[in-house]
Each structure stands twice: as C-alpha cells, then as structure tokens.
Amino acid sequence: MDVLFQRTDPMLVHLELDLFWCYRGAADPVDVVRADPGRLRQRHVEDLGPSGSFEDLCRGVIDLGRVFASSGRAGAVELVVERDDAGTGSRRSEQALDSARVGFELLRAVRS
Numbered sequence: 001m002d003v004l005f006q007r008t009d010p011m012l013v014h015l016e017l018d019l020f021w022c023y024r025g026a027a028d029p030v031d032v033v034r035a036d037p038g039r040l041r042q043r044h045v046e047d048l049g050p051s052g053s054f055e056d057l058c059r060g061v062i063d064l065g066r067v068f069a070s071s072g073r074a075g076a077v078e079l080v081v082e083r084d085d086a087g088t089g090s091r092r093s094e095q096a097l098d099s100a101r102v103g104f105e106l107l108r109a110v111r112s
Helices: 002-007 019-024 029-035 064-070 093-111
Strands: 015-018 040-045 078-081
Touching (some): 015 019, 078 093
Parallel strands (some): 040 078
C-alpha cells in the first residue's frame, strides 16, 4: 500500500481499507487511516473473532468504537459492512440476516 501511494497520483488512485485483514495483519487501522486518510476512501468494516475467524461486528476483538472515534470516516465516502463467512460453512442463512442487522445498526450509529 505504501509503495502504491508513493508511486501513484492521489487524484487517480485510492484504496479500500479492510479492517479485518488490517488488524489480522498486525496493523492498527487507526494508524493506517491517519497516515493517508484521503487515499482510503472506502472502509470494509468487518470484525475478527478471538480464534482468528470472522465475527459479527462489535462482538470480536477489533475495537470498532475506537476505530470510528479516532479516525471516524476520515476521507471515507463509503462504509462497506460484511461478514465474509455469513451463510456459509457452519453458519446458516438465517445467521447471515442477523449479521446484516448488526451491521446496519453499526452504520446507523456511525452516521449519527
């Protein structure tokens, strides 16, 4: 990401920051956003479970309250909420709807 930002025009290239993979890769999303807020126009809002798997928002180990309080939507024009494993594997379709409801409520709170 650093190399892309150094070698490309900010008017032409921007990225989406995936909070799950950022955190799982041992980076603090707050620091990443603060370093280049204008180049990270989308946030892929996901949460990480204690076992390293996906978790419903605000039920995992990522302090999403801190992420949004510290960096908020700085530079973001879109917040994409998703749980990559919703409705697959051991998760039933009904649980995907529960995940969507939790995500909607988080977006509502962030927007307020």
